[in-house]
Amino acid sequence: MRVHVAAACSGRDLALLDAEPSWGLHEVLEATPELGGATSGRRRVFFGTAELCGSATLAQIGATSGSHLTLVVVKARRIAVCCARLVKIVSLDSGKCSSTLRGHQGAVESAVFSPVGTQVLTACKDKTARIWSASTGKCLHALEGHRDSVVSAVFSPDGRWALTASVDSTARIWSVDSGECVSTLEGHQNGLLSAKFSPDGRRVLTASLDHTARIWSVDSGECVRTLSGHDDALRSAVFSLDGQTALTASKDKTAKMWSVSSGQCMHTLAGHQGCLHDAVFSPDERQVLTYAEDWTAKLWSTACGECLRTFGSHQHQVCSAVFTPDGQQVMTGSTSGAVRMWSASSGLSLRTWKGHRSFLMSAAISPDGQESS
Numbered sequence: 001m002r003v004h005v006a007a008a009c010s011g012r013d014l015a016l017l018d019a020e021p022s023w024g025l026h027e028v029l030e031a032t033p034e035l036g037g038a039t040s041g042r043r044r045v046f047f048g049t050a051e052l053c054g055s056a057t058l059a060q061i062g063a064t065s066g067s068h069l070t071l072v073v074v075k076a077r078r079i080a081v082c083c084a085r086l087v088k089i090v091s092l093d094s095g096k097c098s099s100t101l102r103g104h105q106g107a108v109e110s111a112v113f114s115p116v117g118t119q120v121l122t123a124c125k126d127k128t129a130r131i132w133s134a135s136t137g138k139c140l141h142a143l144e145g146h147r148d149s150v151v152s153a154v155f156s157p158d159g160r161w162a163l164t165a166s167v168d169s170t171a172r173i174w175s176v177d178s179g180e181c182v183s184t185l186e187g188h189q190n191g192l193l194s195a196k197f198s199p200d201g202r203r204v205l206t207a208s209l210d211h212t213a214r215i216w217s218v219d220s221g222e223c224v225r226t227l228s229g230h231d232d233a234l235r236s237a238v239f240s241l242d243g244q245t246a247l248t249a250s251k252d253k254t255a256k257m258w259s260v261s262s263g264q265c266m267h268t269l270a271g272h273q274g275c276l277h278d279a280v281f282s283p284d285e286r287q288v289l290t291y292a293e294d295w296t297a298k299l300w301s302t303a304c305g306e307c308l309r310t311f312g313s314h315q316h317q318v319c320s321a322v323f324t325p326d327g328q329q330v331m332t333g334s335t336s337g338a339v340r341m342w343s344a345s346s347g348l349s350l351r352t353w354k355g356h357r358s359f360l361m362s363a364a365i366s367p368d369g370q371e372s373s
Helices: 025-030
Strands: 002-007 013-018 042-047 050-052 068-074 078-083 086-091 097-101 108-113 119-124 128-133 139-144 150-155 161-166 171-175 181-185 192-197 203-208 212-217 223-228 234-239 245-250 254-259 265-270 276-281 287-292 297-301 307-311 318-323 329-334 339-343 349-353 360-365
Touching (some): 086 108, 108 150, 139 171, 161 203, 212 245, 287 318
Parallel strands (some): 192 234
Antiparallel strands (some): 150 161, 245 254, 254 265, 297 307, 318 329, 329 339
16 A cells, blocks of 8 residues: 655655555654654654554554655754763663763863754863764864863854863863864963853853853953952853853852843852852753752752752762753762753652763753754
8 A cells, every 4th residue: 555654844745655554663664765764863653643653553553545644753862971081972761872972081071962963062181172973973173272171161052163161261262163263262360160152152151260250252352241259269150041141150159140231249049068060040041050069959049049949869979960951850960970860840850870880070961852854
């Protein structure tokens, strides 16, 4: 019998198949040339509301000659986990490792996906950052030029630039296409631990051991504002999605929210019993997530600065904490090598991944998939 296969989101015809009534999902996908091979998404086939899954056949879901099937590609989610000199790309759904990034000569401090999820950017103590293919694990560029450990590396919002922060007291901006350094941001009095782009990509926010954060112009490379008020070194600094608020995390056991336009502190988030490692906004910017050397992660209200929830049942030091893209869950990584997923609303532990045999430095979640039909 002949059946049509069309893409769910576009309605575009993908294939006209000479199928057998006994065909299952595997046979239909293999016979669909455009999407029958490897893909990062989970593929589902429907006839009306009936799904072709498990041991079901075309005949069993009611498909006959002339029927129109719908192919849905559920976007894949992956995490990049740093462990010693390696980075592992792991499926968030299956927990399986799809590739391992090898090549750094020191401990990898961080790993992030590009905005479209096709590349991974790593920062390392070997004084370099590297850009990798997320699908093949091949190193595309080694970003060399810093005089000391690179502790942070991020992509610009449009994916054209990479931004690195180093213990050498500078941040650098690099071309992702060529791997060349295009700008060096100099002015801090001590090493940097973080550097981030603003959402529009026109500014950079740096966090330093000199107890300050600085806001820089990408075009000129000049510092346009200094945020002073912490009593110890800053571990991280990040912009809000509208670019109007800066969030800093410090070894003084607090996080602070700042007005970017005035440089004034709006809220101080105090409650951790140890030095903070990082602080990030939730996707809807109604909450802030922090984690510290007290073995906990905490959730805070951005409206009033109060602590809403503590994720505290870790058996080892928490070394990473991030929101999932929908903001409904929180992922934490610990020095035991375990990665744990939590409900942001209830604080309940939902899932734990184990298997890393050495110190886990960082864990990051990819954008919610790269392929859709």
